[in-house]
Amino acid sequence: MAGVTGIGSGIDIDGIVSSMVAAERAPKETQLANLEKKTTTQITAVGALKSAVSAFQTALESLNKPELFQARSATSSKTDLVGITASTTAGAGSYQVEVKSLASGSKVALAAISNTTEAPAAFASGTLSISLGVPGSPPTTESFSITVDESNNSLAGVRDAINASGNEMGVSATIVTDEEGSRLVLSSSKTGAGRDIRLSVPDEVAAETGQTALSSLAFDGAASSTGAGPRVLSSAESAELTIDGLRVLSETNKVEGAIEGVTLDLKAETADNEPLTIGVVVDEAGVKKQVQSFVDAYNKLIGVINAQTKVAPVGGGAPVTGALVGDATARTLLGTIRNELVNIQGDGAIRALTDMGITTQKDGTLAIDSDKLDKTLAGSFEQLSGFFTGDTGLAARLDDKLKPYTETGGILEQRNKVMTETISGIDKQKEDLTRRIASLQERLYKQFNAMDLLVGQLSNTSSSLLASLDNLPWAANNSKS
Template sequence: MAGVTGIGSGIDIDSIVASMVAAERAPKETQLATLEKKTTTQITAIGALKSAISEFQTALGALNKPELFQARSATSSKAELVGVTAGTTAGAGRYQVEVKALATSSKVALAAVNNPADAPARFATGTLEIALGVPGDPPGQESFSVTIDDSNNTLAGMRDAINTAGKDMGVSATIVTDEFGSRLVLSSSKTGAGRDLSVTGTDSTPPQGGQLSLSTLTFDGMVSGTGADARILASAQSAELYIDGLKIISESNAVTGAIEGVTLDLKAKTVANEPLTIDIAEDKAGVKKQIQSFVDSYNKLIGVINAQTKVTTVGDDKAPVTGALVGDATARNLLNTIRNELVNVRGDGSLRALTDLGITTQKDGTLAIDSTKLDKAMASNFADLPALFTGDQGLAARLDGKLKPYTETGGILEQRNKAMTETISKIDDQKEDLARRIASLQERLYKQFNAMDQLVGQLTNTSNSLLASLENLPWAANNSKK
């Protein structure tokens, strides 16, 4: 009906109807918009609160680990020569380490053969037995066999077959061509004395038509030849080192077991009579870092709560800015719960509360660390720290237990979020209802005003007709002549 004007009455019906509809719509629209904005802001605030709680719980979980306090720091005075790591079983101490020899693996070049590209050398069929150590000795020697047939009886074919069969044993093959011909070069990834590569070639059929015998490739890995003979390119040997003067032999450059709970990573030999120093100690720096992480995540949580629950004055003539959760019981109860737990004194040791570590509460509710006092407490009472933080009755577990009702599935925050989401849905429904009601009101008003306009038009026409008739009466005409 929009766009229809009062033809009969001359009244601007569109403007009147629009004004009446706007007056009817505005209060409800404002109410719904205010409620929607408030609810959306609260949903965002609850999400930020839940995220901060989750981050705090992560820090609590990391702190509630006995192994954190059992960890050891390990340092090497020359890390470029010997690296070091220490497990929880390592004892604190200082060790002098000299590295006389590194563990190495075996590499051999088999006998050279004439192998032109246009007529590659071919071998008889049979097997190649590749072993780490002298063939047949000792018992339990690591070895594998490669079957040679017409499909792979070239150097390239044998290289590919060795690479496939030797993958699990760490043996690989390449082809190198020198002044004497082409050779299969075998490399092992396994270090340690007695692990030199050896090869035994056995023909299953006699060589035919210019084929070479597989025995040509046999090499015991012990004696390096000259000229076209097989050669030792690198011998397998074990690492030799001294720890506080005690000789250690290791098959690997990763030395474990020499010092309980400690792994030494040998990278290079040390200079004669210039040992390096390995220090193993309690990892107090790691513990302090985790305590700092606990304080930081707690302060972040307090910051979120403070920001969402405070009222900020912005001027005498302006309304104050209020946080989304001002007066909210959920935030208030959460804050009281964790604050009460923080000051709760437990146990009978020397460290029973955070204040014993130099951790105190500030005016704004956040925590601050007195680093000097913390270092002193850790230096003198490090063994008592686990009892303060870990275990079912430790501070970390107690705080986490207070927080779980808020963050768990179906918990307080999830229920709050669900209720507010339902409020948003209801607001959308109310907007639709309002739109329908306003449309109905507008239609009704147009009908009423148009009916009035039509009636006014009819009355005007009747009045005009009556006046015209009266003016045509005789007496009216005579009167008009006078």
């Protein structure tokens, strides 16, 4: 509340009030600003810590998988001819493979039909059945049928009906026009000897004038005629290959079960007497990569903790302190992890990380002796699995220690909640300070303005008294003398 200033007293009331208000406001504002800055920095630090712990837990989860240590690495000397994948049941070994022929599907061209723009073909009504032989003992047949009537009795209509109904069975149709006329050409995506396409007409209506008998599309899939007759363009065949000289037949080009746990993807035939080599070995490289990911995630976590809890000297000036220096949460977390890492497990060849070449450095991070780890992978692979995996393995034990920190409602979340509440409290204190300072300023202005008014009144009274005294007789005589 600003008013007319210093009229009665000549005092700079605005300056005095501003100075007094600033003196009252500054210490509290500085205190709140410092607390807000510190708390915000700690919130950021705790967030970074939680993120690093979560990343470490992800690495632990990936490491705690028995199937990782059961994985197989499969190789082919000529991947353009034969691809290979291996499951955990595959035995280690090397094999010589020759691909004699690839599996193929059936393809037939039906009898040529006169079909022009001026006189398009029109079939008599009836039922057309398309079937594929299925190898077996005894062989069976899978089939589908289409109904031909006035709505679809053209070549294009029959083609579309076959494509719509034959999709699930892998049969498709198209129209090819050669020197003899237009033909329906049917292809099957199903491979394997005996899966040849056959067409029959179990039910048809006699052709009317200008129509073509539906039975003209019948084909037994075997007899291949010339001229306008139907013909086999390619027969359905099984793949033939040899594995270490043993003959193998497969209905498809994905050969499963010939070698236990191994799938061969046949892409092309091999040259005569030039077999390729396929190999299956334990996937040591995959395990080593995962161990490296574990070490990297741990080192990242240590880096975050070190950055937030250490005091770093800076030349001759004040040292730079981390946001969590002296923080009990960070110290306890670090101590818990380190205690678990050095814990001796079992009585085999691998009882601790040092047994596989993983050691702790001066800064608390881990380092891998690659040669020693390779020797461990080669000589004690199964023991390595037992050390890391399972309910009592290192990965599970570490994860159990870390869960209280990162789970919902855990230590770090509670810590963050408290600091967030502190920030909210600071905002409230700022509002309270603003109200208190405004009240103080208003009170001071009232007091100083009242004083200024009183001083003005006293000054006027003093002047009036002096004037009255000057007019008294004795004062006048004195002035004459």
